[in-house]
Amino acid sequence: MPPGRDSAQRRTALDRWYREQLRHVLPDVIATWEDKLGLSVPKWSIRRMKTKWGSCNRETRHIWFNTELAKKHPDCVEYIVVHEMTHYLERGHGERFTKLMDRELPDWRSRRERLNREPLAEDTRGRKDEA
DSSP, X not given: OOTTOOHHHHHHHHHHHHHHHHHHHHHHHHHHHHHHXXXXXXXXXXXXXXXXXXXXXXXXXXXXXXXXXXXSOHHHHHHHHHHHHHTTTOSSSSHHHHHHHHHHOTTHHHHHHHHHTSOOOBOTTSSBOOO
């Protein structure tokens, strides 16, 4: 950043950079899992979210990924991709969802634990990331 930028400008630039990193990583991970699962992800986006790493709308088949994922290990990013894509097959997090996750990504629980060890970052106003 050039000198003289305030914290909001630095935050905006950093957020843009995180989004760029995810835009480079996500297409390959999504494509890999589209092949493995026999599914198509027609639309995905990146946004800041307060409480979630990802979100899926089954009807529109749109998946959103939290910008904070850019800070996480690639295994964690892959876990979120698989998790959200699995919602195409099962809406909730019940037994069927768990069995699908176990079958497709057997170590998903350890990836989830790794991801959740560090909470979502707080913004400069002391609140969780905003959507």
